[in-house]
Amino acid sequence: MLEALIALGGLLISAEFWQAAIRSAAPISAAAAGEAVTEKTGVLNIGIEGMMLMSAFCAVWGSGATGSAWGGLAIGMLCGGIIAAFHAFVVLWLKADQILSGVAINLAALGSSTYLSRMVMGEDPKPVPSFETFALPLLGKIPFIGKLFFEYHALVYLLYFLTALIAWALFRTHYGLRLRAVGENPQTVANAGYSVLSLRAAAVVFGGLMAGIAGAAYALGNVSYFTENMTAGVGFVALALVIVARWNPIWLIPVGLIFGGGQALALRGQTVNLNVPFEWLMALPYILTLVVYFIVSGKRNAAPAMLGKELT
Amino acid sequence: MKNAQLAATLSSIILALMTGAVILALSGFNPWASYINLLEGATGFDFSGGSRFFRIPSRLGATLNECGPLLFAALAVAIPWRLGWVNLGGEGQMIMGAAAATFTALAMEDIAGPFALLMALLAAAAMGAFWSTLAAWMRIQKGMNEIITTIMLNFIAFWIIAWLVHGPMRDMESGMGHPWTRPVPDDSQLPLLGGKLRFHAGLLLAPLAAVGIWIWHTYRVSGFQSQVIGRSAQAARFAGFPVAQLERKAMAIGGGCAGLGGACALLGVQFRLSEEVAFGYGFTGLTIALAARSHPLLIIPCAFFFSTLRTGAERMEFSAGIPQALAVILQALVLFFLLIALAPQWSRWWRERQTRLAALAAAPTEKGAADA
Numbered sequence A: 001m002l003e004a005l006i007a008l009g010g011l012l013i014s015a016e017f018w019q020a021a022i023r024s025a026a027p028i029s030a031a032a033a034g035e036a037v038t039e040k041t042g043v044l045n046i047g048i049e050g051m052m053l054m055s056a057f058c059a060v061w062g063s064g065a066t067g068s069a070w071g072g073l074a075i076g077m078l079c080g081g082i083i084a085a086f087h088a089f090v091v092l093w094l095k096a097d098q099i100l101s102g103v104a105i106n107l108a109a110l111g112s113s114t115y116l117s118r119m120v121m122g123e124d125p126k127p128v129p130s131f132e133t134f135a136l137p138l139l140g141k142i143p144f145i146g147k148l149f150f151e152y153h154a155l156v157y158l159l160y161f162l163t164a165l166i167a168w169a170l171f172r173t174h175y176g177l178r179l180r181a182v183g184e185n186p187q188t189v190a191n192a193g194y195s196v197l198s199l200r201a202a203a204v205v206f207g208g209l210m211a212g213i214a215g216a217a218y219a220l221g222n223v224s225y226f227t228e229n230m231t232a233g234v235g236f237v238a239l240a241l242v243i244v245a246r247w248n249p250i251w252l253i254p255v256g257l258i259f260g261g262g263q264a265l266a267l268r269g270q271t272v273n274l275n276v277p278f279e280w281l282m283a284l285p286y287i288l289t290l291v292v293y294f295i296v297s298g299k300r301n302a303a304p305a306m307l308g309k310e311l312t
Numbered sequence B: 001m002k003n004a005q006l007a008a009t010l011s012s013i014i015l016a017l018m019t020g021a022v023i024l025a026l027s028g029f030n031p032w033a034s035y036i037n038l039l040e041g042a043t044g045f046d047f048s049g050g051s052r053f054f055r056i057p058s059r060l061g062a063t064l065n066e067c068g069p070l071l072f073a074a075l076a077v078a079i080p081w082r083l084g085w086v087n088l089g090g091e092g093q094m095i096m097g098a099a100a101a102t103f104t105a106l107a108m109e110d111i112a113g114p115f116a117l118l119m120a121l122l123a124a125a126a127m128g129a130f131w132s133t134l135a136a137w138m139r140i141q142k143g144m145n146e147i148i149t150t151i152m153l154n155f156i157a158f159w160i161i162a163w164l165v166h167g168p169m170r171d172m173e174s175g176m177g178h179p180w181t182r183p184v185p186d187d188s189q190l191p192l193l194g195g196k197l198r199f200h201a202g203l204l205l206a207p208l209a210a211v212g213i214w215i216w217h218t219y220r221v222s223g224f225q226s227q228v229i230g231r232s233a234q235a236a237r238f239a240g241f242p243v244a245q246l247e248r249k250a251m252a253i254g255g256g257c258a259g260l261g262g263a264c265a266l267l268g269v270q271f272r273l274s275e276e277v278a279f280g281y282g283f284t285g286l287t288i289a290l291a292a293r294s295h296p297l298l299i300i301p302c303a304f305f306f307s308t309l310r311t312g313a314e315r316m317e318f319s320a321g322i323p324q325a326l327a328v329i330l331q332a333l334v335l336f337f338l339l340i341a342l343a344p345q346w347s348r349w350w351r352e353r354q355t356r357l358a359a360l361a362a363a364p365t366e367k368g369a370a371d372a
Helices: A002-012 A015-040 A048-066 A069-093 A098-121 A145-149 A154-172 A174-184 A186-191 A196-222 A234-244 A249-268 A278-296 B003-026 B031-043 B057-081 B090-107 B114-142 B146-166 B202-219 B221-231 B233-238 B243-270 B281-291 B299-320 B325-341 B344-371
Strands: none
Touching (some): A015 A048, A015 A174, A015 A196, A015 A234, A015 A249, A048 A098, A048 A196, A048 A234, A069 A196, A069 B325, A154 A196, A154 A249, A186 A196, A196 A234, A234 A249, A234 A278, A249 A278, A278 B146, B003 B031, B003 B281, B031 B057, B031 B299, B057 B090, B057 B202, B057 B243, B057 B281, B057 B299, B090 B146, B090 B243, B090 B281, B114 B146, B202 B221, B202 B243, B202 B299, B221 B233, B221 B243, B233 B243, B243 B281, B281 B299, B299 B325
């Protein structure tokens, strides 16, 4: 028991653990930041999981087809955007149920990514070009700090940068103000002469693009192949993290580390002798998310006023 | 269900099948032959004009066996849906139910028989209800979104089972290296009925539950009250209905149904608990519930249709190499078409058009009146 605790302590202060945590948190934070923008306009997108899964597949396929990981990223992003545009069409134009549309997107993505990966890649897929981890020159040489901050693949920096950029744009630009106003009081925005519909549509498609990048990062950053249902509920975790971060993308960076840390523990915990079954470690990220969600919820409600309301 | 909704459901299914045919054709399969193959696989009928039309009765039995768990999974969605709750945790609740059933049946191995079976079913229902009540409690107490919590609970349930079948409950002697538990004793399994068809008693259990739920929804006061909550929780609170209690009850009954579904799959078909015990049932149940507009009786034919799809797709992968995931795509397509067909915007446009036409028709007479 004591030995296991010491092993756990050693793991928690090691640079490798935090590196893994920061790396696995990056796609979740970015996807959640996109979702935060969508939800700020009052539209709910449950389909973020499906968008990530489908773009993960498209990114792997695109990476193989174009021969470059960046090509895969672009195709994955496009895929997320297209699915989000469909969601926007169904929800904003036809005024259909937001939750059902999201559920259908999740189901369709699960089915078609599995179907297509069987048809296109066959039983044993070949690895495709992916984003390689590299240490930045000079900075990467600093002991501990270098490993912690300067030894990732390019997408990790990009994703964190985008998350911070979204936070800035949402709270410090006029366009961001309009987006937030749509979620609080659409009538005011309409009276000010802006189109509620196009602002919302833009936010939904933007959320899809972010989910697309995140899905591509999930497939091409950590591994270089696609497996069935490889996102395994990460999209739903992102939904929870948006609430935990109170719809502020900047808070998603530390909050993402909760789930990222859980995943890192599942990953790195197998290398040291923790004396805990592997399956418990795998369940840990989800338990952590639930517990943190439980702790922060129930206080003052920070949700956009129009979130989940029927769109008119 | 009104006629328009019934028409929407049927046309969504037909459109989904047609889109599926296009997908099959695009991926290089013959759509017609594939669908015939699917139907043969699900029913055991022989459409090739052979000597015996009903060739393999046990396949129809397999489809019927699938019906029970799917029906329960659909009820698990439909009951909370009436109150405006989205229970995506059917899969986790089924998994936990199946685990409880296995545990009980194995613990009562010495007195295997109808009593042990009954206890296993009860344990499964209780466990499923417990798992869904967790989500209900979190929403009522803290306002946590039940979509997120039920999904998280699904994953937690999955890893609990994975641990059980890899660790403490793993069958080391006769397991043949698979991560699964010992089989439940023969006498504690759901009895086989139907002679050659070989379907088990779960097929009777599930529709009974559905009818019971329908009676509750239609003839009991609390059934009416839960419908009011679904339409307007504010009105229900104003009327003094015990909202939180009804919500907890609905989620518990839904979870109990899911647990029974898991027990049906385990005690009727699989016999050994494994990680795949309820794979994909949750979302299929959701599709069924929505296609039937959450009506407990209409769920029965819908469940039969989707279990045909599932078992047929399974056989199709086996015999023609078409990925089984086609069944999932078809389900999603049914949902999409249903969603689009029932979108409120159509009727709004129709009403606007009617108003415009009426205004145009009225305009000349007004003009005439003014002239006169």
